[in-house]
Amino acid sequence: MTDIFDLGETPVEEPDQPAPKRRRSRLVITLLSVTAGLVAILVGLGVAFGIYAGNLASTYDAKTDKITNAFPSGNRPEATKDGAKNILLMGSDSRGDATSIDSSKASDQRTDTMMLVHIDADRKAVWVMSIMRDLWVTIPGHGEHKINAAFAYGGSALTVQTIEQLLDVRIDHVAIVDFQGFEGMTDALGGVDVESPSDFTARGQHFTKGTNHVNGEQALKFVRERYSFANGDYQRVANQQAFLRAIVDKTISKDTLTSPSKITDFVGALSEYLSVDDSLSATELAKLGVSLRGVDKQDVHFFTIPTGGTGTSADGQSIVLQNSLDMPGLRSALGSDSLDSFEPASE
Known part of the structure; x- marks a missing residue:
C-alpha cells in the first residue's frame, strides 16, 4: 500500500490484506476545529438560521460513515473528570462500505499520518500533536512495529489501544477523512494560503519560499512531499501543520463565515x-x-510528539525513535490538562 500523501512511492511492507475500496487521507482536524465551529456558530445565531444549521447537521449525519468497534474493549485509561477531550485524527486509503466500517478487523490500510487533538477543559486552547508515522512502538499483541501498522493489524480499535498505551490518556473520539474530501474542502474555500519554508518542486508543482495560494490539487502536492527535504518526514509533518493552519485561518475568516x-x-x-x-x-x-x-486561530497550537531521532530496527526498517526523556513529561501534561506548561527536557 502506498502512503496516501505519497502516491507512487514504494509500497509499505507487511501485512498482506485485501485491496482497499476507496482512497483516504488524514487531514481531519478541520472537522473539529472548523466544521464543528461553523455549525455551532450558525446554531448560536438564533432562529433565523435554525433551518440552515439543521440542514448542515443533516448533511453531516447523512453523509458521514460510522465506525463500528472504534474503541478497544477491556482496560483503558479513565476518562478525564475535568471535561478535557482527546480526539484521534487518522487517515487510511479505504473508506469502507457506504454505511459502516468494522474497524476492529485487519486490513491493508495504514494511517501514515496521525494527529491527537487535545481540547483543554476550560475550552481556551486546542493542541494538535502530530505523531510520526514511523514512530517505533509496542502494538498490543503484535510486538514492536512502526505505529502506522496498528491500523493494518486491528483497525481503529487497535490504533486507539496503541496510542492510549503510549500516552496513558483516553481517546474520546476517532475521525478519518478521504483525500478527495480534502481536495473538495480546499476548493470549496476558494483555495488557501500556505507558508513554505523554502523553494521546492513536488510532482511538477513549484512552491516558493513564503506564501503560496493553493487549490486542492496543489495543496495535496504540498503536504505529500518529503523527498525534496533533507529531513524528509519531519518537514512533511511541518508542512501538513502549516496547511492546517491555513485551513483554520480561511474557514474562520469573515469571507467564509458570511458566505452560506x-x-x-x-x-x-x-x-x-x-x-x-x-x-x-x-x-x-x-x-x-x-x-x-471563544477559541481563535492563535489559540490552536501545533507541535510534534517528542522523538529521539531515527534508527534502524532489528529487521532493517528505518524507524523514528521515542524520546525517553520527554515522553514522561508529555504523558503527565496530557493527563493533567497542562500542555501549556509542557517543555521538552531535551531542548
Whole structure:
C-alpha cells in the first residue's frame, strides 16, 4: 500500500490484506476545529438560521460513515473528570462500505499520518500533536512495529489501544477523512494560503519560499512531499501543520463565515468522505463547537510528539525513535490538562 500523501512511492511492507475500496487521507482536524465551529456558530445565531444549521447537521449525519468497534474493549485509561477531550485524527486509503466500517478487523490500510487533538477543559486552547508515522512502538499483541501498522493489524480499535498505551490518556473520539474530501474542502474555500519554508518542486508543482495560494490539487502536492527535504518526514509533518493552519485561518475568516454557499460546500465536501465513531454526531459536534466559540486561530497550537531521532530496527526498517526523556513529561501534561506548561527536557 502506498502512503496516501505519497502516491507512487514504494509500497509499505507487511501485512498482506485485501485491496482497499476507496482512497483516504488524514487531514481531519478541520472537522473539529472548523466544521464543528461553523455549525455551532450558525446554531448560536438564533432562529433565523435554525433551518440552515439543521440542514448542515443533516448533511453531516447523512453523509458521514460510522465506525463500528472504534474503541478497544477491556482496560483503558479513565476518562478525564475535568471535561478535557482527546480526539484521534487518522487517515487510511479505504473508506469502507457506504454505511459502516468494522474497524476492529485487519486490513491493508495504514494511517501514515496521525494527529491527537487535545481540547483543554476550560475550552481556551486546542493542541494538535502530530505523531510520526514511523514512530517505533509496542502494538498490543503484535510486538514492536512502526505505529502506522496498528491500523493494518486491528483497525481503529487497535490504533486507539496503541496510542492510549503510549500516552496513558483516553481517546474520546476517532475521525478519518478521504483525500478527495480534502481536495473538495480546499476548493470549496476558494483555495488557501500556505507558508513554505523554502523553494521546492513536488510532482511538477513549484512552491516558493513564503506564501503560496493553493487549490486542492496543489495543496495535496504540498503536504505529500518529503523527498525534496533533507529531513524528509519531519518537514512533511511541518508542512501538513502549516496547511492546517491555513485551513483554520480561511474557514474562520469573515469571507467564509458570511458566505452560506462556501459553508455548505465545505461541510458537504468533507462529510462525504468522512468516517467517525458513532458518538461523534452533528449534535455532539455542535455542542463541542459552542464550547469552543471563544477559541481563535492563535489559540490552536501545533507541535510534534517528542522523538529521539531515527534508527534502524532489528529487521532493517528505518524507524523514528521515542524520546525517553520527554515522553514522561508529555504523558503527565496530557493527563493533567497542562500542555501549556509542557517543555521538552531535551531542548
